[in-house]
Amino acid sequence: MERRDYFLTHAGLKFHVTEWGCRNGRPILMLHGIRGYAETFAGIAAALQPEYRVIAYDQRGRGQSDWDPEAQYFTDVYVADLEAIADQLSLAHFDLLGHSMGGINAIAFAARHPQRVDRLIIEDAGPGAFEHSEGARRICRELLATPSYFPTWEAASEYMRLLRPTVGEQARQQRLKAMLKRAPDGGHTWKYDHTGIARTRLNPDPKRSVDLEELASLITCPTLVVRGGRSDYLHSDMVAKMQNLNARFHAVVIADAGHYVHDDQPQLFAAEVVKFLSCNHELPARECD
Template sequence: MINGLRLAVREWGPPDAPPVVLLHGLRGYSSTWRTLARTLAPSHRLIAVDQRGRGDSDWDPGRNYYTDSYLADLEGVVDSLGLTRFHLIGHSMGGTTSYVYAAKHPTRLAALIIEDIAPGSSARGAGAERIVAEMAALPREFATWGEARAYWRKSRPMLSAEAIEQRMAESLREDAKGRIAWRYDAEGISHTRIAPNPQRIVDLWPAVEALRVPTLVIRGERSDFCAADTVREMTRRNSNISSVTVAGASHYVHDDAPIPYAQHVGRFLAAHPLGSS
């Protein structure tokens, strides 16, 4: 139990290999990292967390789906696993938590990799508006698996048929009435994304400017969420930050371009082993 909730963790790779902690995005789950694991697992211990309200982790009855809660969960998970030093990778919402953790615990990390999120991404712009609209219009359930499949195909047109089936298996379940429902707290998470408590919204600039950890920001060329100008400003303000743009990829870089994504991740981790400062 971490902060009163049971948080599920999925692992790949040798238990004695250098650990890499993985944090998924707003509507993600731990197995979203499966493709990356195929590349990294032979030489790394990958630890992916089902963040509160998602996957096999408990839903939060208090709907504390905010960065401060995710940060406390991450701190609890890595401490419970005995991780004194590790690499950290976060996508979107998971990237927000990763920025804040890295700024707070710089000596715990050998390297930080952020996928497609920057200061202001969640607050404004086409991507933020798209996600709020998607959450507001999200069906709470589907009558059939075919209906659910059609929804996934429309919302993520770049995914292969195999990837669609994988996401359906991981993100949906059939309830006792035969309806197809989400495996995450869609109502609670939607509520905190659409009408958040303003006092719990995080400004990422202080964390970005405070980073003392080697940091790579991976941005999708077609991203509507992570502004290229903002990423350039990040690298200008903090010399510990570098960036790369992946051609053809949207906000979901690890899905849209898994091979170049894994190559960028692998090279950065190799350049910053656990023993480095």
């Protein structure tokens, strides 16, 4: 599978972008969660070959992208980043997938730009989940309690095992490699802006909040909501509310998966995504170089 890594600049920040697949494939852009990174989508990218050009980027403050010196980690800013990156890549229209925080950003973008999003996939996110779910409270507890430093790689691995017990060891190690960097003394610290991200998540600015119910009602494209059967973040009643708000929303539940569906059940997640995209092909066929 062909892979390309490069950087784009927007608002004075560098954004690390990863692409998988041929350049002429159907474009699908993927947005990770609050402590995520572009590499988390490598598995689903492989499942979408050879038809798709999969594009993911480290959102501001994460991975190899720059940290925001003003800690502007809000939905409207993330959406502006996506607008700029899609423009720089000359993506007039594309499919869009978002997990958790990325799902919120994807809903906001699709509502704002209905002419650009052909199909939308929301992984374990929706109205009420960010504010009222046990998963939201869990994430806040984790942000408060997360160590800023690990003396050894094994210490970091043990922390990740406690944090993500349902995720396989290979996925956990991939996550650590993408999230950690060497400290000057040989230990390890976070590659993402933990302090800034935690501050905006734990003390959100009410003026920057978004009404996801209203945004969901404005979506005009076919939309798939994927919920983990064991998710503590997106509850079944929240999914039902999304479907009541918008008849274009179709929902599936993947059993034995928590909030990180694409990590917990990668094959089942990929199968649902491929099935949805295959059932809603509305674009002209494209040939790979």
